[in-house]
Amino acid sequence: MRTIGFMTMPVDFKYKKAHHLGRPRHEKYSDFWRRHTPMDHVRRAKLFSPFDALRGFDEAVESKNIRYVERSIPADLNEKLRRLQELSRPVTIRFFVPCTDENSEAFEKGLGLYKTVSGTVRDINPVTETLRINETLVSFEDIGEITEDSGSER
Template identity: 30%
Template sequence: VENRAKIFSPFAALRGYEEEISEEGWKKTRVSKKELSEEDIDRLSGLLRRIRSGMTVTVRYFQEDTVHPASPPLGIFCELTGRVERIDPVFQTLHLSDGTVRTDIRFEDLDDIDIL
């Protein structure tokens, strides 16, 4: 049985094959960034004014694919639940931490906010 297994070992030598397959999957799941309506922008602005440091929120935001840039921007929508570390009105960013990783999200990339 051991000798038979050695016959198939050359197929494992295709280095980078799994990474290439997963990258192709990533490219197929990319979508265009959607434009928010004025009502949605006003609603998000109101929610951002209510958020304070230390609060727990769930945000849905657009993450642009910077490895394969396109015009208009393509990427995926991500959802993240974390503690608000800071809201920066000057640079218009929301800083969230899930306990291990800090994520900085631009206001223009926000799609939805849920205050927990």
């Protein structure tokens, strides 16, 4: 009995004859070789690059590289918000965004990332405790830092 890889070849194997012949060999510069030149390894590898056997694996590995942090609330936040209402100048707000990846430890621990948005504050709503800067709605409790665009902190 012959083997194919690690398993024995069945008696009624459909491609037994082709298997016994082996891989086709062509003389270099023959008519067949000229029509079907061998592909270099880099181009051949590109043929298989769209194939993603473990869909989402790359994203899962990449998500482990994100360093999540705890939320911190500045002591003088109320003073900064009061002064922000008086300003009509562009400001930069650094705010907390909780982790949304349910498979991450950070999600369970309530950790997240700080993002930054710059622009003029369009609306401050004391009832809902939110402010709108450009198109971003930021909760008061998520604000980590408010700075004027000139660079001095307020």
